[in-house]
Amino acid sequence: MTTATTTTTTMMKAIRLHAFGGPEVLRYEDAPVPALKPGEVLVRVHAVGINPPDWYLREGYRMLPPAWQPPIAMPAIPGSDVSGVVEAVAPGVQGLAVGDEVFGMVRFPSYGDSAAYAEYVTAPASDLAHKPAGISHVQAAAAPMALLTAWQFLIELGHDHPNPLQPQMHRPVPIAGKTVLVNGAAGGVGHFAVQLAKVKGAHVIAVASGAHEAFLQGLGADEFIDYTQGAPEAVARGVDLVLDTLGGPTTGRFLQALKPGGVLYPVFPLGYTGADEAAQRGFTVSATQVRSSGAQLVQLAGLLGAGTVRVAIDSTFALADARSAHERAARGHIRGKIVLTVR
Incomplete structure (x- = not known):
């Protein structure tokens, strides 16, 4: 039985920006604790995962x-x-209680409303799931957006919201027994995609720099392509599905790696203009916008808790050092995720 309660804390530390710009605009300062609204819970934050939308x-x-x-x-x-x-828990919220350990992706997609770089955050209860007991808060905070992106692209969309990236809904295709190539396989979305594709019975080709070969083989990759030694799209052939975690204007290069009827999923599709040509050639190019889903995180928590899907941590920084964390992200070549820790 959940019970509503209130916190007597009115101020907290948070990372705020007062103007747009580089990492230097991130300020560690006092801010009001957010007010609880119907359907929400107040979470005392232990760790925050960093993602490109930040x-x-x-x-x-x-x-x-x-x-x-x-x-x-x-x-x-x-x-x-x-x-x-x-x-704290708003009246009427079911399934979560004061003291529960939780993790989630809050109010995404939203623009400036998620507010996770802070000691406290309010979140719709529907965006959260119980944190698996077998992983730390750092590992749990690293998972939601990247893991949900891989899941919603490859396995189950899980919602019926209009797709802002294309006229039709994104529809994941079955991948059991298929060959799946993951570009950017060592990154946040990529290292989860490699593991989920293996869980679902795919033959996985991982593309990353040579420094990540042993890491990705340890996650289950069947083949590895070092993109620094040659164009991966010129090496791979007969691929059923490419998940290009980098995407952008050059994502169409992977069409040459596909077999007839193959599928390309660019995680960042902006700038790509060849969808009509791909369709004429018998290829499918599709993308979606990841969305918050506590229900899907409940499913994924089982995989995380059992160690079936592992979370790789590139580096951690204190909340006050968010600027340094963003500078680390800007240098690229990230293995897994960057996480902020909160005292």
Whole structure:
């Protein structure tokens, strides 16, 4: 039985930005603890996962077409991925209670409303799941966005919201017994995609730099292509599905690696213009926008807790050092995820 409670804490430390720009605009400062709304819980944050949308917000979404750039109220707190302990529960919330350890991706997609780089965050109860007992808060905070992205692209979309990236809904195809190539396999989405594809019975080709070969083989990759030694699309042949975690204008190069009827999923499809040509050639190119889903995280928590899917941590930084964490992200070549820790 859940019970509502309130916290007497009114102020917290948070990372806020008052203007758009580079990592230097991230300020560690006092901020009000967010007010609890119906259907929400207040989480005392132990760790925060860092994701590309965090720096998209910090930069003012300059990577989006001007018509897509949303207005952002300042000061803004970035971040969406958290793991922590429930501090308070709004009346009527079922399934979560004060003291529960939880993790989730909060209010995504949203623009400046997730506010996870903080000591406290409010979250819709439907965005959260109980943290698996077998993993730490750091590992749990690293998982939600990247793991849900891999799951929703490859396994189950899990919602019926309109797709802002294309006219039709994204429909994952069965991958058991198929050959799946993951580009950017050592990164956040990539290292989860390798593992999920293996869980679902695919033959997995991992593409990354040579430094990550042993790491990815340890996660179950059947083949490895070092992109620094030659174009992976020129090496791989007869692939059923490519998950390009980098995407962008050059993602169409992977069409030459596909067998007839093959599928290309660019995680970042902006800039790609060849969908019609691909369709004429018998290929499917499809993308989606990852969305918060506590229900899917409940399923994934079982895989995480059992060690079937493992979380790789590139590096950790204290919340106050969020600027350094963003500078680390900007240097690239990340293995797994970057995480902020909160005292």
